Amino acid sequence: MSSLPSLEQLHAIGAKQQPSYDDPAALAAAVERLRTLPPLVFAGECDELKAKIAAASRGEAFLLQGGDCAETFVGATADNTRNKLRVLLQMAVVLTYAASVPVVKVGRLAGQYAKPRSSDTETRETPEGPVTLPAYRGDAVNGFEFTPESRRPDPQRLLDVYHSSASTLNLVRAFTTGGYADLRQVHTWNSEFVRNSPVGQHYEAMAAEIDRALTFMQAIGADPDEFHRVDFYSSHEALLLEYEHAMTRIDSRTEQPYNVSGHMVWIGERTRQLDGAHVEYFSHISNPIGCKLGPSATADDALALAARLNPTNEPGRLTFITRFGAGKIRDGLPALVEKVTAEGVDVAWVCDAMHGNTFEASNGYKTRRFEDVLDEVQGFFDVHRALGTVPAGILVENTGDDVTEIIGGGEELDEQGLAHRYESVVDPRLNRVQSLELAFQVAGMLQKR
Ligand SMILES: O=C[C@H](O)[C@H](O)COP(=O)(O)O
Ligand SMILES: C=C(OP(=O)(O)O)C(=O)O
Numbered sequence: 218m219s220s221l222p223s224l225e226q227l228h229a230i231g232a233k234q235q236p237s238y239d240d241p242a243a244l245a246a247a248v249e250r251l252r253t254l255p256p257l258v259f260a261g262e263c264d265e266l267k268a269k270i271a272a273a274s275r276g277e278a279f280l281l282q283g284g285d286c287a288e289t290f291v292g293a294t295a296d297n298t299r300n301k302l303r304v305l306l307q308m309a310v311v312l313t314y315a316a317s318v319p320v321v322k323v324g325r326l327a328g329q330y331a332k333p334r335s336s337d338t339e340t341r342e343t344p345e346g347p348v349t350l351p352a353y354r355g356d357a358v359n360g361f362e363f364t365p366e367s368r369r370p371d372p373q374r375l376l377d378v379y380h381s382s383a384s385t386l387n388l389v390r391a392f393t394t395g396g397y398a399d400l401r402q403v404h405t406w407n408s409e410f411v412r413n414s415p416v417g418q419h420y421e422a423m424a425a426e427i428d429r430a431l432t433f434m435q436a437i438g439a440d441p442d443e444f445h446r447v448d449f450y451s452s453h454e455a456l457l458l459e460y461e462h463a464m465t466r467i468d469s470r471t472e473q474p475y476n477v478s479g480h481m482v483w484i485g486e487r488t489r490q491l492d493g494a495h496v497e498y499f500s501h502i503s504n505p506i507g508c509k510l511g512p513s514a515t516a517d518d519a520l521a522l523a524a525r526l527n528p529t530n531e532p533g534r535l536t537f538i539t540r541f542g543a544g545k546i547r548d549g550l551p552a553l554v555e556k557v558t559a560e561g562v563d564v565a566w567v568c569d570a571m572h573g574n575t576f577e578a579s580n581g582y583k584t585r586r587f588e589d590v591l592d593e594v595q596g597f598f599d600v601h602r603a604l605g606t607v608p609a610g611i612l613v614e615n616t617g618d619d620v621t622e623i624i625g626g627g628e629e630l631d632e633q634g635l636a637h638r639y640e641s642v643v644d645p646r647l648n649r650v651q652s653l654e655l656a657f658q659v660a661g662m663l664q665k666r
Contacts, residue, residue, distance in 0.1 A: 221474045221501045224462045232458050232494035234333040234487055236358045236370035244459060247372040251463035254379055256477030257386055258451065260468035266450045266480045267505040269321040271533030273609040274565035279318050279663060280610025281309055282452060282567065284325030286644035287332050290356050293381045298388045300617025301326060303406045304649050306398055306447065307420065308656035314423055315660030327385040328453035328479045330357035330378045332643050333487040353642065357457055361642050375460045382478065389449055398447040403427050416627055416653045455482035458494060465502060473503040483507030483538060491521050500525050507536040511573065512545045516556035523562045536565040538612055542573025543589040546596035554606050565609040568597035575644060582635040584645045587625035591658055598662040608666065611659060615647040626651040
């Protein structure tokens with residue numbers, strides 16, 4: 218860990234996927250303001266999550282990380298936050314009940330506002346001919362609207378990220394401790410729309426069993442706190458150095474730097490260069506961290522990253538989030554897991570079943586197939602079973618709403634159906650029914666683990 222390099226030192230190392238701001242004074246002012254604002258999370262909570270991820274890496278718990286691909290400021294409403302939380306609580310209860318394993322709940326939420334992009338620019342055809350503007354990089358950077366004003370990176374947005382994250386987290390804390398997450402509410406989390414689907418009915422049957430079990434527990438005088446509240450953690454890709462650096466503070470207990478903008482932060486596939494600024498920054502913070510590993514990652518890359526990011530081999534500190542794609546995971550993952558395990562490196566293996574499965578539908582929508590998502594998770598479990606190692610969790614992009622962004626699943630959404638309610642500003646998300654379907658399938662895999 219040790220002393221954090223300055224922002225200037227990090228930029229001198231070279232950071233990928235950073236916006237080009239045209240007003241350095243406004244950027245400096247936003248960073249200075251951020252440095253004065255209170256932490257959004259506490260270092261002690263980050264340590265608590267680290268211990269839970271360590272348990273997941275040993276197979277004593279299971280990590281469920283989910284939420285939007287990209288949060289938006291207009292989307293940070295009470296209804297949206299409740300819906301997102303609700304679907305994750307439903308998924309968690311399915312996994313816990315069906316597989317008898319504690320679920321560590323981590324939202325891609327309250328900070329997931331910055332996106333790496335394949336291209337710095339976007340070109341659209343207009344009546345006046347093709348127009349090229351900076352790519353949308355998430356609300357933390359610029360606006361989605363395709364105009365020069367909106368696409369200009371605006372440092373003021375970094376402060377908006379802070380305030381939006383603070384209000385989301387405040388609501389999440391209220392929901393998770395104030396009664397909404399009470400297990401007695403297990404039925405009310407199931408909305409009308411879901412209840413009428415086959416998976417919704419499956420869920421209702423399970424919820425009725427949980428009710429009976431709770432009544433029994435109460436009758437014998439057992440009513441632990443855990444029945445009434447849940448632990449829920451926030452996470453995001455720590456992409457924008459200005460924001461993440463300004464939100465890094467020295468913990469008074471340990472005197473170590475923590476990123477206090479989210480409990481867990483991760484390094485994306487496009488910024489995990491061993492000699493890059495992101496890896497350098499992450500090597501100095503004490504949070505539990507994730508690092509994405511795509512099909513181009515070698516076992517030696519994984520070992521070198523682990524040596525830089527977790528030199529003391531602290532359990533729960535490092536999660537490798539693999540995102541190979543359904544077609545590649547069975548061939549690609551074994552070499553990584555084998556070598557990392559053989560070297561005695563302590564990591565939690567989590568399957569991001571989304572980012573290797575994206576493609577453009579014939580009508581232009583960016584989508585994924587539900588069956589590919591499921592197949593990648595199955596491949597992930599298969600590989601770990603064959604190697605005798607632990608599949609510690611999954612990462613999904615999902616929403617609490619009934620959007621139409623991913624094809625397939627029980628509702629058999631097809632490419633034409635994507636237009637019905639496609640709302641994501643970057644990548645497609647599982648809707649509520651698809652999220653629950655996945656949870657039941659994963660619960661089955663977990664039972665066999
Ligand atoms: O969410 C992940 C990335 O930001 C995204 O997949 C990149 O998308 P792009 O290829 O459309 O830029
Ligand atoms: C950008 C993401 O994924 P990746 O870095 O794996 O492409 C993400 O999870 O939002």
